[in-house]
Amino acid sequence: MDLKVGDKIPNFKAKDTNGNDFDSQNIVGQKPLVVYFYPKDNTPGCTAQACSFRDQYEDFKDLGAEVIGVSSDSVASHQEFSKQYKLPFILLSDSDKKIKKLFGVHSRILGLIPGRVTYVIDKNGIVQLIFDSILATKHMSKALETIKLLVS
Template sequence: MQLKVGDKIPNFKVKDTNGNDFDSQEMIGQKPLVIYFYPKDNTPGCTVQACGFRDQYEDFTDLGAEVIGISSDSVESHQKFTQQFRLPFTLLSDSDKKIRKLFGVPPDWFGILPGRATYVVDKAGTIIMIFDSVKAEQHIQKALEAIKTLK
């Protein structure tokens, strides 16, 4: 079942880039979130997308939002990816794809690849925008536009 605009994000617990426990419920009530799902660390489109969020990270934080990337890669892979590209935001390791299933992220390329989707969530945990596109570079601007509507 795919989440829709107006739905609350589901509860989930997973390991972050540093191997620490991440609990989605600890973020609710704190700040708006940009949660983006991507197929794989160190692939061309995913690197473009991560670096795009990196390059505009300050624009998101200036608006009070936090960026979180999620893929099925391991914590170790996320650590290397983060270090190599100096990513200032958290990556979550969804190795069993439970979070992807909770959100209902549709697969890409005829079901061959994990899907690429971005969810913008207000401070209360309600989804205000979903952008589902293989065009990695478009996710950053769409998310930023949605975050700006919260001000």
């Protein structure tokens, strides 16, 4: 099932950057969320994307929003990636690709490249924006613009 704008996001669980259990039920309904799916830690596009969210993270926090990055990389890979680039937000390990399937994130180029899709979800868990683009550095500005509209 592919999520569409106006849909409520499904509940999901995964291991976070620190190997702790993350449960979306603990955050949905409390604050707006940016959930971005990216192909792989430590690749040029994904690093640029993560760093753009890092550089504007305080703007998201000031608006009461949380940022969550999701890829199929391991917790250990996320820890190294997060530490190397000083990422202040949550990275989730979706090694079994269950979250990706729940959201309907599709692979590109004959299924070889994992999708790069950003979802902006309002405080009530309703999808307000789906930005599907290979242009890694465009995701943060689209997400921040949408969060600003949600909280104004």
